[in-house]
Amino acid sequence: MRVLSRFGFATLPGPAQLPIRLRLTLWYVALLATILLAFSSFLYLSFSRGLREEQDAGLKTAAAQLQANIDYENGQPRLGDAVSQLSPDIAVALYDPSVRVLLGGVRHWSTSAVAGAWSQAAHGEVAFVTVQSGTDKAWRVLVTPVQENGRTLAVLEIGRPEGELQAALSQLLLLIGIAVPATLALAAGGGLFLAQRALSPIDHITRTAGGIGAEDLSRRLGMAPTRDEVGRLASTFDGMLERLDKAFQRQRRFTADASHELRTPLAIVSSQVDVTLERPRSSAEYRNALRVVGSEAERMRQLVSELLTLARADSGQELLEREPLSLDELASEVVGQLGPLATARGVTLALDRVEGVVVAGDQTRLMQLLFNLTGNALKYTPAGGRVTIAAERRQGRAVLAVADTGIGIDAEHLPHLFERFYRVDKARSRAEGGAGLGLAICDWIARAHGGHIEATSVPGRGSTFTVYLPLAENP
Ligand SMILES: Nc1ncnc2c1ncn2[C@@H]1O[C@H](COP(=O)(O)OP(=O)(O)O)[C@@H](O)[C@H]1O
Ligand SMILES: [Mg+2]
Known part of the structure; x- marks a missing residue:
C-alpha cells in the first residue's frame, strides 16, 4: 500500500494494461527477490569464508603441535607421537625436500600439486593449497618448513579432506534454493491476496458507478466509512452523487413548478x-373579459421573462455590463418611480442613511434588484406602514438595505426565501401577481456582482433585505 500512496494509482510503473493488483504484486515480489538474493549471497559468502578460516586455523594448530613434537634420529627429523593424537581424518606427511624422500606419515596427494608450496617452504614460508586427489576428493593442505638454525631440514604437509566443508556449503545452498523461492511464492500469494482485498472496493465502485444513470441518482455506494484512500474515494463519490441528485431534483421541480405556474x-x-x-354579450362584458385575459397574459409575460432570466443566468449567457454606479442615485431613482405606488397603498416610501457609495455594477440588473425588493416590501406592508431604502458603506463593503414595517416572515421560511418558486403564502403572493421568482433573481444578481443577499425579519414587525456588494476599485 505504501507504493500505492507514494506513486498514486496511475503512476505505478509497469504496463498499463495489467491490473494494478498484478503490477503491485510483481513490484513487491521483484523487490523482495532482490533483497533475498542479496541477503543469501552475503550469507553464503560469509559462511563459507568462516568455515574455511576455521578449517585453516585447525590445520595451523595441528601443524604447530606436530612441529613441537618432531624427533631427530641422527640429525634426521621424524614425526613424534603427537600424530596419534590428531583427528583420524587428518593426513600428515613429513618430507625431505632435497632428496624427496618420505620421512614419515602418508601422502594422499601428488608431489606436483604441492610443488609451488614447497618452493615457498624452502624459503621458510608457510603455504595453504587446495589439491585434488583422484577424481572427486579434494584436500586442504598446509605446507610448512621444519627448520633448525635457519636450515630447512624437512617439509611438513598436513591435510584435511574438503568434503565436510563442501557438504556444509552445499547444504546451505540447498536451503537457500528452497527457502528463497518458497518465500517468494508465499509473498506473491499473500501480496496478490492483499492487493485484491485492498482494491476490491474499487471494483465495487466501478460497477456501481457504471450502473448509475440519470434516472437513479438516488443510488449510493453506501460503503462502510473509513478514513483510508478507498474510503475517501467512496465518500467523495457519494458526495458527488448527492449533489448531482439534488441538482437534478431541483431542475425537475423547477420545470414542474414553471409548468404549473x-x-x-x-x-x-x-x-x-x-x-x-x-x-x-354586451360590449361592457366583452371589455371586462378582455381585461381578465389581458391581465393573465401580463402575468404570463412576467413569469416567462423571469424564467428566461434565470435560465440564461444558469447557462452563463446572462452577462453583466459593468460600469461605476452610485447606489444612492439608484435608490433615489427607485423611490421616485415607486412613490406613486406607495402612496396608492398608503405606505410611506423614503430614503434612509444614504451616502455616496460607488460599485462596478450593471445598472439594469441592480435597478431590477432594488425594484424587486422594494416591490416586495410594499406588497407585504399594510397601509400606514413605512418602507425605507438605505445605501451606505459598511466594513469596506457597499450595502443596499430595504426595510419595511410589514407582516414579517417566520424564521422557518427565511432559509428558503431565495429558492425558486418559494412563497410563504401562495395565495397571497399570487393575488399580488408574484410567482416566487423575484428573490431568486435578486440572489443571482447579488452573486453575479460578487456579493450576496441576506434577509432578517421579526414576524409582525417587519423585514429587512440587505445586499452586500464589493466597492468599486477607484470610486
Ligand atoms: N418584504 C417582505 N415581507 C414579507 N414577506 C416577504 C417579503 N419579501 C418577500 N417575502 C416573502 O418571500 C416570498 C418570495 O418573494 P419573491 O421571490 O419576491 O416572490 P413573489 O414576490 O413573487 O411572491 C414571497 O412570496 C413572500 O412570502
Ligand atoms: Mg417579488
Whole structure:
C-alpha cells in the first residue's frame, strides 16, 4: 500500500494494461527477490569464508603441535607421537625436500600439486593449497618448513579432506534454493491476496458507478466509512452523487413548478373565453373579459421573462455590463418611480442613511434588484406602514438595505426565501401577481456582482433585505 500512496494509482510503473493488483504484486515480489538474493549471497559468502578460516586455523594448530613434537634420529627429523593424537581424518606427511624422500606419515596427494608450496617452504614460508586427489576428493593442505638454525631440514604437509566443508556449503545452498523461492511464492500469494482485498472496493465502485444513470441518482455506494484512500474515494463519490441528485431534483421541480405556474393563467384565459362566447354579450362584458385575459397574459409575460432570466443566468449567457454606479442615485431613482405606488397603498416610501457609495455594477440588473425588493416590501406592508431604502458603506463593503414595517416572515421560511418558486403564502403572493421568482433573481444578481443577499425579519414587525456588494476599485 505504501507504493500505492507514494506513486498514486496511475503512476505505478509497469504496463498499463495489467491490473494494478498484478503490477503491485510483481513490484513487491521483484523487490523482495532482490533483497533475498542479496541477503543469501552475503550469507553464503560469509559462511563459507568462516568455515574455511576455521578449517585453516585447525590445520595451523595441528601443524604447530606436530612441529613441537618432531624427533631427530641422527640429525634426521621424524614425526613424534603427537600424530596419534590428531583427528583420524587428518593426513600428515613429513618430507625431505632435497632428496624427496618420505620421512614419515602418508601422502594422499601428488608431489606436483604441492610443488609451488614447497618452493615457498624452502624459503621458510608457510603455504595453504587446495589439491585434488583422484577424481572427486579434494584436500586442504598446509605446507610448512621444519627448520633448525635457519636450515630447512624437512617439509611438513598436513591435510584435511574438503568434503565436510563442501557438504556444509552445499547444504546451505540447498536451503537457500528452497527457502528463497518458497518465500517468494508465499509473498506473491499473500501480496496478490492483499492487493485484491485492498482494491476490491474499487471494483465495487466501478460497477456501481457504471450502473448509475440519470434516472437513479438516488443510488449510493453506501460503503462502510473509513478514513483510508478507498474510503475517501467512496465518500467523495457519494458526495458527488448527492449533489448531482439534488441538482437534478431541483431542475425537475423547477420545470414542474414553471409548468404549473403557467397552467393557472392559461386555464383562466380559456375558461374566460369559453364563458364569454357562450352567448352574445354586451360590449361592457366583452371589455371586462378582455381585461381578465389581458391581465393573465401580463402575468404570463412576467413569469416567462423571469424564467428566461434565470435560465440564461444558469447557462452563463446572462452577462453583466459593468460600469461605476452610485447606489444612492439608484435608490433615489427607485423611490421616485415607486412613490406613486406607495402612496396608492398608503405606505410611506423614503430614503434612509444614504451616502455616496460607488460599485462596478450593471445598472439594469441592480435597478431590477432594488425594484424587486422594494416591490416586495410594499406588497407585504399594510397601509400606514413605512418602507425605507438605505445605501451606505459598511466594513469596506457597499450595502443596499430595504426595510419595511410589514407582516414579517417566520424564521422557518427565511432559509428558503431565495429558492425558486418559494412563497410563504401562495395565495397571497399570487393575488399580488408574484410567482416566487423575484428573490431568486435578486440572489443571482447579488452573486453575479460578487456579493450576496441576506434577509432578517421579526414576524409582525417587519423585514429587512440587505445586499452586500464589493466597492468599486477607484470610486
Ligand atoms: N418584504 C417582505 N415581507 C414579507 N414577506 C416577504 C417579503 N419579501 C418577500 N417575502 C416573502 O418571500 C416570498 C418570495 O418573494 P419573491 O421571490 O419576491 O416572490 P413573489 O414576490 O413573487 O411572491 C414571497 O412570496 C413572500 O412570502
Ligand atoms: Mg417579488
